[in-house]
Amino acid sequence: MDLDLSEAERRFRAEARAWLAAHVPRPALPSLETAEGFAAHRRWERTLAADRWSAVSWPEEYGGRAASLVEWLLFEEEYHAADAPGRVSQNGVALLAPALFAHGTPEQCARLLPATARGDLIWSQAWSEPEAGSDLASLRATARPVPGGWRLDGRKSWSSRAAFADRAFGLFRSERHPDRPHHGLTYLMFPLDAEGVTVRPIGRLDGKPAFAELLLDDVFVPDHDVVGEPGRGWRVAMDTAGDERGLTLRSPGRFGAAASRLARLWRERGDPSDTALRDRVADALIGAEAYRTHTWATVSRLAEGGSPGAEASLSKVFWSELDLALHETALDLLGPLGELADSAPEAPDGGRWADGHTFALAGPIYAGTNEIQRDIIAERLLGLPRGRRR
Ligand SMILES: Cc1cc2nc3c(=O)[nH]c(=O)nc-3n(C[C@H](O)[C@H](O)[C@H](O)COP(=O)(O)OP(=O)(O)OC[C@H]3O[C@@H](n4cnc5c(N)ncnc54)[C@H](O)[C@@H]3O)c2cc1C
Numbered sequence: 001m002d003l004d005l006s007e008a009e010r011r012f013r014a015e016a017r018a019w020l021a022a023h024v025p026r027p028a029l030p031s032l033e034t035a036e037g038f039a040a041h042r043r044w045e046r047t048l049a050a051d052r053w054s055a056v057s058w059p060e061e062y063g064g065r066a067a068s069l070v071e072w073l074l075f076e077e078e079y080h081a082a083d084a085p086g087r088v089s090q091n092g093v094a095l096l097a098p099a100l101f102a103h104g105t106p107e108q109c110a111r112l113l114p115a116t117a118r119g120d121l122i123w124s125q126a127w128s129e130p131e132a133g134s135d136l137a138s139l140r141a142t143a144r145p146v147p148g149g150w151r152l153d154g155r156k157s158w159s160s161r162a163a164f165a166d167r168a169f170g171l172f173r174s175e176r177h178p179d180r181p182h183h184g185l186t187y188l189m190f191p192l193d194a195e196g197v198t199v200r201p202i203g204r205l206d207g208k209p210a211f212a213e214l215l216l217d218d219v220f221v222p223d224h225d226v227v228g229e230p231g232r233g234w235r236v237a238m239d240t241a242g243d244e245r246g247l248t249l250r251s252p253g254r255f256g257a258a259a260s261r262l263a264r265l266w267r268e269r270g271d272p273s274d275t276a277l278r279d280r281v282a283d284a285l286i287g288a289e290a291y292r293t294h295t296w297a298t299v300s301r302l303a304e305g306g307s308p309g310a311e312a313s314l315s316k317v318f319w320s321e322l323d324l325a326l327h328e329t330a331l332d333l334l335g336p337l338g339e340l341a342d343s344a345p346e347a348p349d350g351g352r353w354a355d356g357h358t359f360a361l362a363g364p365i366y367a368g369t370n371e372i373q374r375d376i377i378a379e380r381l382l383g384l385p386r387g388r389r390r
Pocket of ligand 1: 124125126127128129130131132133134135157158159160161362365366367368369370371372375
């Protein structure tokens with residue numbers, strides 16, 4: 001692996017850095033999990049899109065820069081180092097778009113991607129159900145074929161940002177194959193303001209209102225909103241789950257920037273005699289750098305035609321545990337002050353450590369729990385015998 005950047009990559013990085021220095025909003029935007037913050041983050045997506053920074057790796061015709069994976073990594077490093085806002089368009093940019101590129105029609109790409117890049121369409125992911133999280137293939141929400149489209153019924157749960165988003169994409173059972181639950185699933189997209197859709201917020205630990213469940217009662221979806229072949233939605237979903245866990249959901253730039261902030265916090269407030277805490281700060285820096293190096297190796301492999309595959313599970317476990325350790329270290333360093341939320345004027349760093357810690361607690365759960373990822377690592381990467389299924 002050659003880690004030297006080409007001249008063009010160095011120019012790309014410099015252009016991103018200069019643009020971010022000129023445009024990142026100050027003071028920081030309110031949390032995107034609130035109505036006010038969501039609207040502000042949507043405006044930020046439009047600002048990014050105006051100069052084609054909202055989806056850098058997409059083809060130019062859809063609003064991207066056709067950036068390579070290496071350039072995407074560089075952009076992410078610059079983005080997080082500049083302390084730029086969280087990405088409210090992440091579901092659309094990082095999860096739906098890869099599904100559309102791989103399995104969608106040109107019409108779907110032309111209709112949906114430019115609006116997604118501009119933040120005019122913000123997506124929520126409607127995969128999980130109350131009885132179908134880890135065992136996603138046991139999902140019960142149905143898609144029934146009708147002339148010109150499909151009728152959806154059922155209940156989708158744990159949908160991030162759904163309270164304020166515009167549309168959702170999800171998996172529905174369109175045929176029954178009791179012995180083969182992965183068969184007969186269809187991947188569909190639908191508007192959240194469609195007749196028959198009820199969006200019901202779910203309370204979160206931090207009290208923010210964006211998380212929701214979706215109740216679907218005879219919701220019509222036209223044929224042109226099916227992604228891939230009807231009945232083969234599992235394949236579409238699994239292709240994108242690999243992206244989510246392994247690479248695009250949590251770039252190393254995010255943890256590198258957080259670890260640098262933690263080191264700064266240690267220099268400003270740390271007690272030099274507390275070597276145990278100092279070691280944890282060092283571990284966080286080392287972990288962030290290890291994740292960065294691992295990701296560069298993955299990207300090199302993908303550039304040579306490989307795919308993320310089961311290795312995505314390794315990344316998922318690593319980044320979620322790193323995030324938690326990093327935030328726990330920060331809270332221990334801050335003592336009682338670390339417990340102040342972002343609404344408290346005295347909260348250090350605007351309350352981002354307490355806020356980040358609450359969010360990090362969910363990291364080992366969303367995008368597939370770490371227990372499930374460890375099963376995948378044991379069976380598919382280490383070749384250990386299959387565990388007993390529940
Ligand atoms: C903050 C947050 C955001 C989320 N956002 C979204 C979203 O936008 N869209 C969406 O569709 N979903 C979302 N989810 C849902 C998430 O994907 C599920 O919570 C997750 O897949 C786990 O499913 P579950 O909650 O049903 O738990 P369960 O599957 O019931 O698991 C409960 C526990 O049992 C363990 N377990 C289950 N089966 C096994 C097994 N075979 N072997 C070993 N251990 C097992 C699990 O690891 C877990 O610890 C989100 C969740 C969170 C917390």
